[in-house]
Amino acid sequence: MMKIDNLTKMEVAALTDINGGLNLTDGHARLALSNEQAEVIEQFPTLFHEASRRRFADIETEAHRVFFDTIGQHTAPVGTGRILSCYSSTLATDIVARALPVGTKVALLHPTFDNIADLFRTRGLSLTALSEADLMEQRWPSAVDVIAITHPNNPTGLVTPPDHLRSLAEHAARAGQTVIVDAAFRGQVRSAQYDTYAILDAAGVDWITFEDTGKLWPMHEMKIGMLVFSERHAAAIEAAFAESLLSASPAVLLLVRELARDWAAGGFESARALVERNRRIVSDEIGRVGLELADPKSEISVARIQLPAGGPDSAKLYREMVGRGVHVLPCPPFHWANPEEGLRLIRVSLARPSDAVEAAARTLASTFAELA
Amino acid sequence: MMKIDNLTKMEVAALTDINGGLNLTDGHARLALSNEQAEVIEQFPTLFHEASRRRFADIETEAHRVFFDTIGQHTAPVGTGRILSCYSSTLATDIVARALPVGTKVALLHPTFDNIADLFRTRGLSLTALSEADLMEQRWPSAVDVIAITHPNNPTGLVTPPDHLRSLAEHAARAGQTVIVDAAFRGQVRSAQYDTYAILDAAGVDWITFEDTGKLWPMHEMKIGMLVFSERHAAAIEAAFAESLLSASPAVLLLVRELARDWAAGGFESARALVERNRRIVSDEIGRVGLELADPKSEISVARIQLPAGGPDSAKLYREMVGRGVHVLPCPPFHWANPEEGLRLIRVSLARPSDAVEAAARTLASTFAELA
Structure with missing residues (x-):
């Protein structure tokens, strides 16, 4: 397997990308304020x-x-x-x-x-x-x-x-x-x-x-x-x-x-609704090319997408998407004891404006389809 | 020499002192805003x-x-x-x-x-x-x-x-x-x-x-x-x-x-004037009991006081002053390779309101005089 940077290095690369682009790497909330x-x-x-x-x-x-x-x-x-x-x-x-x-x-x-x-x-x-x-x-x-x-x-x-x-x-x-x-x-x-x-x-x-x-x-x-x-x-x-x-x-x-x-007085529910809406958007967009969420019941503000055997792996997909101005995370580094396990998984952040999530998921789907 | 905590531990103790008291330990600016x-x-x-x-x-x-x-x-x-x-x-x-x-x-x-x-x-x-x-x-x-x-x-x-x-x-x-x-x-x-x-x-x-x-x-x-x-x-x-x-x-x-x-447009000079005023206050107060600044030409927002041989050392003075509600720093930890060297030096912060500096310096002087 080729060398993959640690996750934060990829997150820093996305944050400091001088060409801008869509940053769906880190799990921080990058949203408009309520x-x-x-x-x-x-x-x-x-x-x-x-x-x-x-x-x-x-x-x-x-x-x-x-x-x-x-x-x-x-x-x-x-x-x-x-x-x-x-x-x-x-x-x-x-x-x-x-x-x-x-x-x-x-x-x-x-x-x-x-x-x-x-x-x-x-x-x-x-x-x-x-x-x-x-x-x-x-x-x-x-x-x-x-x-x-x-x-x-x-x-x-x-x-x-x-x-x-x-x-x-x-x-x-x-x-x-x-x-x-x-x-x-x-x-x-x-x-x-x-x-x-x-x-x-x-x-x-x-x-x-x-x-x-x-x-x-x-x-x-x-x-x-x-x-x-x-x-x-x-x-x-x-x-x-x-x-x-x-x-x-x-x-x-x-x-x-x-x-x-504010979180106790309704902020939690509003934030959760946005994350769930964005999870459905990702699921719908990747579903068009036959991909699925790896953890459909997850409630946190990131989602993993399962990649089928045989198609492009997450490292390849990551590099190709960075070239198209979209930053997400390949999952090998999460599998810190056995990085190969993460090659069929890629992670996107959901705590982003819905239009950014939709555009990134669409790019992911089309990139996957082209490489498959 | 008895065990002295590291400097930050003493600074934390001052910051979290539930009895309040005067905190002249850390070099952070604890001042009213200009x-x-x-x-x-x-x-x-x-x-x-x-x-x-x-x-x-x-x-x-x-x-x-x-x-x-x-x-x-x-x-x-x-x-x-x-x-x-x-x-x-x-x-x-x-x-x-x-x-x-x-x-x-x-x-x-x-x-x-x-x-x-x-x-x-x-x-x-x-x-x-x-x-x-x-x-x-x-x-x-x-x-x-x-x-x-x-x-x-x-x-x-x-x-x-x-x-x-x-x-x-x-x-x-x-x-x-x-x-x-x-x-x-x-x-x-x-x-x-x-x-x-x-x-x-x-x-x-x-x-x-x-x-x-x-x-x-x-x-x-x-x-x-x-x-x-x-x-x-x-x-x-x-x-x-x-x-x-x-x-x-x-x-x-x-x-x-x-x-x-703002610092470039006059903030520097104002802050420096306050620190120098407070340095003079300390010098005057400790002068009444025969003590002197160790670094009279220093321009940073802390000042060391030289303690004469024979009188109380800075570790003793520190403990006694904490008992009186005033936190300053004994200098042994600054001498990281040879802590004994710091026993005749004690440090006070000058980036504080002048009345706090004056009260602390007065307590230091009177404590020193009583123990000497």
């Missing part, structure tokens, strides 16, 4: 002045409380010092990768966003793959220190059901393992919003979770990645955090508070 | 909509151009892809620490902000100290791969003169070394604003620089750390960048553009 979100932006100067007037700790606790309640995480340790606000969930992941001892054995979900595997490996952790089938059949590995899942998973949209998380947590508690839950896409999917923290704490397991606002709102990277952890990991994570940053922005935390309030 | 800065914040919704309308690459290039011109860096490689916008200069430093091969030998300025040494060591680089005296006498080390300076230095305020940078660059070019210049405080000091890039490129040396907006404006951590590099380091740095982030915020880049314009 009326309600536009009102929040109009209020931003007021939020900035509020950030100047109040204590950082009070602002942070309040923003955490509103955000965690909005996504169903009522038992999250708000106000205890065990929720750290980072510039991004990638930075939160890197902080954890450093806080874990070099050589830590991690069973990581497969496939999933390649960045998690890259950050873990770079910091000297050792990885084995936990397949989605293993997760769904509750086959938990024993010879590891950490079991790390993405919930819902990116790019498949797989939601770990509460019973499965409970089984994992109880297994890990018995085995002395830590459970990591990367919940960066949780805010998009109602069925993923059961209270993870209640289940983990009830099992008495050590855990680390990532929450994120970056995938929810078209806020031009003004976002917060939250790093949350059980007591056992507090000292190591606090030390790694202090090496990485002093604090996230209190003005952005207040923005998150306002956007979370 | 009238002109307040106008920029009022415009923020307009900047946000501009960010939605225009291409990221255009916004980034424009913001870089205005910022680099404002701080005298006319030869910086704006628009070439060799300036990457990061969430912070700490993240830029970590990206470089990862891009350099494990085992790279680095001569790092001493003393300097401990975070640079911590990030480099964590990524497996090997450090030796380059003293400020070595720098001023142009004694450049040979048995290293990289020579890294901070310009102006934090906490001493030492500016590397242009002739010294030229000597360093020519030495490093001959020896095949890379020069790193951390210029995070450059925007505060006119004499540090000669064109570094012209000198480095004229010498034909490989180089990496960090520039930062975080120390200049009271923007609640809405900031950009810029990572700039010569061709040789492009591939490794781009790869490490893509592991860390997709992009900084275009809305924050536009904020930087506007604040840089």
